[in-house]
Amino acid sequence: MSRTTPQESADVFGPDSILRRLVGQARWALPVVRATLLEAAHPQIGAALMEHSTFLTHPWRRLRNTATSARRILDPDPRVRDREVVRLNRLHARMSGTDAQGRPYDATDRDARAWVVATLFESTVTMCRLGGEVLDADAMRRLYDEHRTFLALIDGGSDRLPATLPEFWPYYDHVVEHRLENNEAVGVILYRLLADVPAPPALRARPELWVMGRSVAGPLATAIIVASLPESFSRRVALPDLPGARTLMRSTYLAAALATRYLPESLTRVETFMGLAGAGADPWASVRRQAGKAAALVRLLTPAAEDDGETVRSADRFFAEVLDQTGDGYLRWPDLAAMAREVATRLDLGEHDEERLFQAYAAWWRELQTALDGDGDGRVTRHEYAAAAASLPGSGLIKVADVLFDVTDADDDGAIDADEYHNLFRTAFQRDLADGGGTSYSRGAFVRQFVSFMSGQQHSSAYASLLSQA
Amino acid sequence: MGVVMAVPRHVACVMDGNGRWAALRSLPRTAGHEAAEAAVMDVIEAARSSGVTWLSLYAFSTENWRRPAVEVDVLMRLVRRAIRKHAPVLHARGVRCRFLGMSDPRIPAPLVRDVADLMTLTRDNRRMTLTVAFDHGGRRDIVEAARSLIRSALPADQVTEASFAEHLPYSDTPDVDLVIRTSGEQRISNFMLWQVAYAEWIFPQVLWPDFRATHFRECLDAYRRRRRRFGDVGRTATTTGEGPR
Known part of the structure; x- marks a missing residue:
């Protein structure tokens, strides 16, 4: 089967979809960020990101919108799904142009879209491996098929991704080794986004606290992402390989997997963290309220600056x-x-x-x-x-x-x-x-x-x- | 009833006499405002310790913008300094602070921000609610409520006193039980017109900068005596103030 066409009415992912389960978990953010970096290294996607995306200035909003969008596409209700697909395509159709080197790019490019799904699949597999989870041959095949279905939904066909798993890995290695490049978008994500990420809305009220935490967490996050990238890519982009980074990366993935398995589900659901990124009523409302009060007190206690200019x-x-x-x-x-x-x-x-x-x-x-x-x-x-x-x-x-x-x-x-x-x-x-x-x-x-x-x-x-x- | 009404629930103060206090001492008018700060803090503490749960202070009226620009400017700075100085204490004592009015663009932005911060900081406090009427006008509030009512498109015959009051700013504020206006002046001056409809009024001669906790308690005593006399002749508590003094 080389082409999976979306059926009009059925739940194409099936009731026990692995992807749907994973997308609901907060730890899925780890593979998403990793995949974003691998996507950015693709010349087409990197150019579109640099020209159009607000992820540098508004990373939390972007993350929230991405999570919402993915969940809608995975929604069992075909109307929700199809509506989101049409919307995404409209949104991406507006993004095209030429990059700094004069090469044309287009956000609806089919190879680029296949690559997005490929990185998501590979990153998800990596997450399971590093989290100590067993993906048997059958689960792996199902996960791959679900990703191809995902691509078929947004792109109208999945023929740009290899039909079977054995063909996928050579394709993936080939793209990593021959297509990816060390472009501006990669540098921006690794060294600017994580170092300057603004506070999420829930913690916006305490900028000084955020800046202090970020100066430690930013480099750590960079190290974790870098250590989890494919070796051949790291070599070509000359990414730093620091002692301890691998251990840190492995511990993070393992901790996320253990937390997802043993903590109450309500704590590790993605909704819990979406609240932090500023969406709706949620368990973070009281945190935000308290943070707001604390920040008000801090501002009132800081000596007043004279207010000219x-x-x-x-x-x-x-x-x-x-x-x-x-x-x-x-x-x-x-x-x-x-x-x-x-x-x-x-x-x-x-x-x-x-x-x-x-x-x-x-x-x-x-x-x-x-x-x-x-x-x-x-x-x-x-x-x-x-x-x-x-x-x-x-x-x-x-x-x-x-x-x-x-x-x-x-x-x-x-x-x-x-x-x-x-x-x-x-x-x-x-x-x-x-x-x-x-x-x-x-x-x-x-x-x-x-x-x-x-x-x-x-x-x-x-x-x-x-x-x-x- | 006498026990219930022993302490007024909502006391409002019209802080009058700062200028005269300064003039008596040959000081600039602004010195009077500066001296008023101590009285404000004293009254807040006295009200809180005597069990008053709502205290309103008339700090600045919409008409006060007509005063000399320099005086207004100094006043704004004083208020800002006072807010910053006393915010932690007010918060620690469980006082919820709110500002009534505050809509004029002439109010300096830093003051607006500090006021917003003070309201944010104290919004969950429940021991006492302090409402500072700043850039306030009673008629304007009623006009605003009318506008909001018209926008809500409520049919005319369904408008009642209660439903109208819901459109006033801070509609959870109960009616004022007692108004204290210092310095012997006996006017309403456009102060919380809707809420003072059934209030008792007391006009002590003392100027506001000299007003202290003892004066405040005397006023509460006077209020209690009036109420008790009403009880003796069997009238309801909501009669207007034509009773014997």
Whole structure:
């Protein structure tokens, strides 16, 4: 069988799917991060990541979205599954271009997609091996078939992956040895992402604590990932091989496996940790609450700085936290596309609404380019933005706000009620000091607040958490 | 009933007389505000130890923006300094702090942040709730509540006093039982208009910077005597203040 086609109605993974079980476990994060690194080394994927992905600036949001997406594709309900597949394909179809060396890349490239699934499979097998779990021949074959089914779902066919396991390993080794390269994306993940990873939303309130923990945990995480990579890849990329790193890596995988086996399931489920990355009501709510209180106390106890230059700083921070989504220091189309993508993901928009939203963002981008891109290099620098920020709110931005209102107002009653508001901002209505609060938002108030937030004139914690949450 | 009402549940203070206190000492008006801080802390402690569970302080009205810019500026700094200085103590004593008003963009951002931090820090405390009316106007609150009510599209004949009150800011605040306005001034000055509907009013002559725990307890005693007299003639506790003094 060389081609597995998704059946329309059935649960293609079967009720006792190994993959579905693994995806629900928090330890699956280990193979996912490892696989991401191997994917990034693929020329096509590395280029797309560097150009479009927000994983550097918003790694937690990215992780959360990835986990949600994987779970939807593995959902027994074919409607949930197919909807997510269509959405993913739309999302990736918007990502193509040429990389720094002028080579074209395309996020829907079929070989690249097969490679993504291949790294996930190989990393999952590695996780089981290092965790001391026995995968017998039958389980291994089933796991591989499930991965091929996964690929067939997102790509329409699985012929880019070898049909059988014995053929898979030579394919895998071949790609590792001949296709992968030591590109910018690999370096960024290994040495910048893990060293500078921002605090997850639950711990955002204690930045000083996070920075201290990160200075120890970042290098450790790098060492763990590096030590688990295939030897031939490490050699070609000249990755450091430090004494003890292997032991550390093995202990980590083993500890994760033991924790998953012996701790209560509720503790090692991925949902428990998703809460840390800022999604919904969860066991972390009280932790966040306590952390918020502790941080408030710390801020109140720290000697007050004299408060001049506040506005200058805040314009800079606004640029870095909200506008520059990809974190390259410039405002470019991928930044605005990332905002549109995040909104579309949160609201789970259908094709029509998503297209309208992207169109509106594209129109705003054209307007920004015309108005702000003084040197015509296709990107807006911080200085270009700061120089003209005051005169910004133009028709493009208002159009974005308008469409955002339309797509958020799911029941088309001309007002955004508490549920719709929650879908967009993941927080309850706040009695907003400026708008007097209430139980729903009119179009006028919504557009006004959005425009004044996006042009950096007025702070809004709701929008800030929507667009700057890491 | 006399036992239940012995201590008012909700006491509000209109902190009047800072400027006069300073003028009597030939000091700038701002010195009066500075001296007010001690009185505030004393009253908070006195209220807490006498079993008052809700205390409201009128710190700054929407009309106060008309004062000289320098005085307003100094006042904002004083409030910020006081918040930072006393936050840990307030928190340790189980006081939940809330700020009523605080919507004017002229309020400096650092003050807004500290206020937000203080509210975050103390939001789970339950021993006493301290509401600081800052940049507050009673009418404005009622107008805001009306707006919010209209937005909720409740049919007109279903609007009751209770359902209207739910739209006021901090709608869990109970009615004020006792208002103390220092310095002998006898006006309402647009203070928590809705909540003071059934309140007893006491107007001690002392200026706010001199107001101390003993004065506060005297006021509570006076309140208790009024209530007891009502009980004697068999009236209900919610009658308005036309009773004998």
